[in-house]
Every structure is written in C-alpha cells, then in structure tokens.
Amino acid sequence: MTLYKWIAEEVAKKVINNEELFILDVRNAEAFADWKIEGHKFEYLNIPYFELLDGVEEILSNIPTDKQLLVVCAKEGSSIMIAEMLTDEGRDAAYLEGGMKSWSEYLEPIKVSDLENGGELYQFVRLGKGCLSYMVISNGEAAIIDATRMVDVFTNFAASKHVNITNVFDTHLHADHISGGRQIAALTGATYFLPPKDAEEVVFEYTPLVDGNEVKIGNTTIAIQALYSPGHTIGSTSFIVDDKFLLTGDILFIDSIGRPDLAGLAQDWVGDLRETLYSRYRELSSELIVLPAHFMIIDELNENGTVAKRLGDLFEENHGLNMKDEGEFRSMVTDNLPPQPHAYQEIRHVNMGKITPSAEDQTEMEIGPNRCAIREFKKY
The missing domain is CATH 3.40.250.10 (Rhodanese-like domain)
Known part of the structure; x- marks a missing residue:
C-alpha cells in the first residue's frame, strides 16, 4: 500500500x-x-x-x-x-x-471581508495554537495586528498582494506566544505600536499605542481606531477597523473572556476586566463584528474557517458577559483559571526584548494549546 x-x-x-x-x-x-x-x-x-x-x-x-x-x-x-x-x-x-x-506553527490566511474603497481584511488562523492575527490592506499599504513569530507568512502574503507593510500593532504584551511584530517592523520599516502600560519593562523602542489613536491605511477612509480595554493586561487595547470590526485582543473571545492573571495580578486586574466588558464594550455598536486574538475550541470556527461573531450576539450568548453580580463575576474569574501557558514568563521576557532564544527554543516555549481564556464559565 x-x-x-x-x-x-x-x-x-x-x-x-x-x-x-x-x-x-x-x-x-x-x-x-x-x-x-x-x-x-x-x-x-x-x-x-x-x-x-x-x-x-x-x-x-x-x-x-x-x-x-x-x-x-x-x-x-x-x-x-x-x-x-x-x-x-x-x-x-x-x-x-x-x-x-x-x-503548531502553521497559519492559514482567510479573507474576512472587503472593506471600504477596495480594502480587505484577512485573518491568519493558527489552528494548532488557537492564535489569530490580522492584516488590513488598502491602496498598496498593509497593517498587521498581533503577528506571530512566523514572520515570513506575513511578509510573503503582503508581497503576494503587492502591498507594503506600514504599521504593526500588538494589542498587548503577549504571554502565550512570541510576537513577530518587532521583527516585521524591522524588516519592512513599518511603525511598531505597543500599549505603553504593557511596555514598562521593554528594552526596545516602540511607538505608544494609546486610547483614541487612529491610523489610516492607504489613502482611503479605512481607519484603525485604538480603544483602551484593560483586564487581560493593564495595557490591553482593542481596535475598531473600518467602523465594522472590533479586534478584541485577548479581552473577549467567542465563547469566553480573557484571563487577568498572567502578570500575577488577577485580583488587581479583574475589576478592569469587568469594566471593559460590561461598560466600555456596552457603549459600542452591537453590530460590530468581534475578531479576537485567540479561539479556544474548534466549534468557534465559522463555516469558512474564520473566527468572528457579532458583538450583540456575544452579549446574549457568552456567559462571561452575563454575570450581573460583580462579586460572582470576580469569583468565577479567579476560581476558573486554567493552567498557565507553557513557559509564559519566558515568553513575556522575549516579548519585552530581554532575552533572545534560539528558534528551536522558541518552538519549545510555545508548544501546547492556547490558555489565554477563562475556560469554564457556567451560566447562572
């Protein structure tokens, strides 16, 4: 045979x-x-x-x-x-x-949607790790959000689309995977953005990403608007793209919410997490399409392979968004933390620029599933 x-x-x-x-x-x-x-x-x-x-x-x-x-x-x-x-x-x-x-390292690029005036939005699905990265394209330019360390995937894709990468963003300082953002920026001359509240220990130069930042891609009306949304980290920042899509980083997922403990500050940050989910996001249009930075289970994939859902639907269906009692919310968040990501402290130090492991060591650091969410929310 x-x-x-x-x-x-x-x-x-x-x-x-x-x-x-x-x-x-x-x-x-x-x-x-x-x-x-x-x-x-x-x-x-x-x-x-x-x-x-x-x-x-x-x-x-x-x-x-x-x-x-x-x-x-x-x-x-x-x-x-x-x-x-x-x-x-x-x-x-x-x-x-x-x-x-x-x-673990494979990324599948999938088109999410056309944008205004000929723009496009792509989601890069890392099926083996649950990571989701994004590329916004418009008039010969591209922006990348939450890139993984497989930088060739992004630079080669941009080349295939005949666009120049001009801006690279990380929604927060990642702890479960190594960011490729700085490396892509160095290779392409793009501007690298990072929330300053997450960057207090970084040892490299970056452009501060703060609430209200608006970055135009190409010479069209496509805009990436930053929305401060702490809770997973103190600097976590979401993006509204083209007034249609809400990129939530690791704050809100399709079937769960982000964990607040990966810097050892769960009790301190759980209040920020609730404020983001129950106040900041409630002020947004329910018609926005949520695009998270991770997915937890295969059932979160849509028929076309994307991970995306309307914000209004999540307010109805996601248990983490439907706990009216704040004390109960705090208890559920802090009592349902899954095992911490493999080598997460080392990964944070890589993303701070403090250590530079070999490619083989980086692979070993990332082995295993996504563990950025509260996995076992129960509906009451």
Whole structure:
C-alpha cells in the first residue's frame, strides 16, 4: 500500500472544509490529552509509539478502512516508522511532515471581508495554537495586528498582494506566544505600536499605542481606531477597523473572556476586566463584528474557517458577559483559571526584548494549546 507525506496546510484544509479524518497519535497519553489536532469530523486513537515497536497488528481492527489515516507524533520520526508499519500491513497511511511542531506553527490566511474603497481584511488562523492575527490592506499599504513569530507568512502574503507593510500593532504584551511584530517592523520599516502600560519593562523602542489613536491605511477612509480595554493586561487595547470590526485582543473571545492573571495580578486586574466588558464594550455598536486574538475550541470556527461573531450576539450568548453580580463575576474569574501557558514568563521576557532564544527554543516555549481564556464559565 501507499505511504503519503502530508504537510500542515493539507490537514488545515481538512479542518476548514469539515472533512473526515482518522488520526493515530503516537505521542504519550499525557501529551495527547493536553493538546491534539482538532477537527469537526476527526476521530482519534492514541497509542504511544513504543507500544507498537513489535508491530501494529493488534490495533488494525481499531482503525477504520473507510477514512483517510494520518499518523502524528511530536516531530515526525516516530510517525514515519508507524505509518510504514501500517502500509506493510496493507493500509494506506500518511504521516505529518514536521509532526506537531509543524502543526503548531502553521497559519492559514482567510479573507474576512472587503472593506471600504477596495480594502480587505484577512485573518491568519493558527489552528494548532488557537492564535489569530490580522492584516488590513488598502491602496498598496498593509497593517498587521498581533503577528506571530512566523514572520515570513506575513511578509510573503503582503508581497503576494503587492502591498507594503506600514504599521504593526500588538494589542498587548503577549504571554502565550512570541510576537513577530518587532521583527516585521524591522524588516519592512513599518511603525511598531505597543500599549505603553504593557511596555514598562521593554528594552526596545516602540511607538505608544494609546486610547483614541487612529491610523489610516492607504489613502482611503479605512481607519484603525485604538480603544483602551484593560483586564487581560493593564495595557490591553482593542481596535475598531473600518467602523465594522472590533479586534478584541485577548479581552473577549467567542465563547469566553480573557484571563487577568498572567502578570500575577488577577485580583488587581479583574475589576478592569469587568469594566471593559460590561461598560466600555456596552457603549459600542452591537453590530460590530468581534475578531479576537485567540479561539479556544474548534466549534468557534465559522463555516469558512474564520473566527468572528457579532458583538450583540456575544452579549446574549457568552456567559462571561452575563454575570450581573460583580462579586460572582470576580469569583468565577479567579476560581476558573486554567493552567498557565507553557513557559509564559519566558515568553513575556522575549516579548519585552530581554532575552533572545534560539528558534528551536522558541518552538519549545510555545508548544501546547492556547490558555489565554477563562475556560469554564457556567451560566447562572
């Protein structure tokens, strides 16, 4: 039978196109339980590779013959070995090139909408990490919001669109992934913006991003308007783009809200979080389309693969926006914090410019799922 090599992009298309896939994940049980490739119609079998060294005959009955089969491991090697064993037993099998490392780093650019006067808005979906980045394009210019460290994805995409990157923004000092904002700005000559309240410890130059900042993209009326929205961090800043879209950073997600503890100040910042969600955002148009910086679960993806929803719908459906009692809100936020992101303190120091790890070390720092949200809000 045939052994196939798939790249992360091929798997991403299956997620977005809602296709069926059977995944044999040969990592250890703990790694699989913590983080896996998620798809709407994916099925899974987790058997550590070392349990299969003597052969795969005993698991063949657990692997369907009517679905494509993908074998996955951490970095590729073990999955190749097991996939070859499966083909020797008469099964077609594929392995994921680069393993979960490549899945963690892959970004899928998806068009969100056309904007006024020929502009465009794109969302870059990092399916393996839950990160969401954005590019606003207008009249030969582009702005990037919350870029990941895979800077080539953004610069190459801008080149394919024949636009110059002129502005780069981070909505806050990230703790779960390494920002590519400064590097993109250095490569392109773009202006790099960061909220000053999050930048007290940074060791590089930046342009302060403050409430009311308005940046024009191209020579059209497309504007990126900054809205101070603390709570996830003390400097967290949202953006209103083209008077239609609300980029919420890590303050508001589709199915949850941001966590306030990644600088060790949960009790201090929970009040800011409530003020942003229950006052500042309530003053905005309910017709704005929320575009967050992360998603939590695969069900938050729309049919076209984007993560987006009307603000008014979130006020009705998101449990984190519907707790009238402030004391109950504070308790729910501080009592439902998920495990902190892997190496989050080191990631914060990278984003401050204090340390510069190798590419391999940066990959290891980011391994694992998104953990920027309060995951278990309950409706009362």
